[in-house]
Amino acid sequence: QVQLQESGPGLVKPSETLSLTCTVSGASFTNYYWTWIRQPPGKGLEYIGYIYYKGSTNYNPSLESRVTISVDTSNNQFSLRLRSVTAADTAVYYCASTSRGRPFDYWGQGILVTVSS
Amino acid sequence: IVLAQSPGTLSLSPGERATLSCRASQSVTSSYLAWYQQKPGQAPRLVIYAASSRATGIPDRFSGSESGTEFTLTISRVEPEDFAVYYCQQYATSPHTFGQGTKLEIK
Numbered sequence: 006q007v008q009l010q011e012s013g014p015g016l017v018k019p020s021e022t023l024s025l026t027c028t029v030s031g032a033s034f035t036n037y038y039w040t041w042i043r044q045p046p047g048k049g050l051e052y053i054g055y056i057y058y059k060g061s062t063n064y065n066p067s068l069e070s071r072v073t074i075s076v077d078t079s080n081n082q083f084s085l086r087l088r089s090v091t092a093a094d095t096a097v098y099y100c101a102s103t104s105r106g107r108p109f110d111y112w113g114q115g116i117l118v119t120v121s122s
Numbered sequence: 123i124v125l126a127q128s129p130g131t132l133s134l135s136p137g138e139r140a141t142l143s144c145r146a147s148q149s150v151t152s153s154y155l156a157w158y159q160q161k162p163g164q165a166p167r168l169v170i171y172a173a174s175s176r177a178t179g180i181p182d183r184f185s186g187s188e189s190g191t192e193f194t195l196t197i198s199r200v201e202p203e204d205f206a207v208y209y210c211q212q213y214a215t216s217p218h219t220f221g222q223g224t225k226l227e228i229k
Contacts, residue, residue: 049221049223050220052217052218106213109158
């Protein structure tokens, strides 16, 4: 059973960089696309992007200019960096896993990140 | 691909049949459409994938179907634990997009 756990600061100041890490357990790190998804309070889900274990990435065009997803296979972790944040980036951030031709099978519990001074 | 879900809110009593719709703005290749259930304070849970396949552990009262670009999630007899928000999602084309959600509430 794949388990994912998000970690990182719950509060980020406007214009700064949001940084989160997802730790994966219970599965081989290979052959998966490791994904970030977010959900503003009371709103729907938004795909941010994914990274394949080999390092190739895919980002939502609406966020691509500010997003970097990286992977650390030695520690079974992948990370999200979102630059120049504003209040509109306040959301619960989820990490999730998928593979080719599959939906998001496994999700972390989510972490609320608030952008505020 | 833009996904439009309807209705926004569906009010039913336990035991009734629920029909949730998701319309795609273009064809979804290989029927790569999923449905997720989300309860307050929880992460989404996969219910249906490939338009009509039930995920592991999902009761058979849940079913999915497809007609062209119209996808449907049906709950044959709604149980109290089924009241939640349901999202459709396509994973055929990047970016993988979600619908805006349908809230299934107790009448």
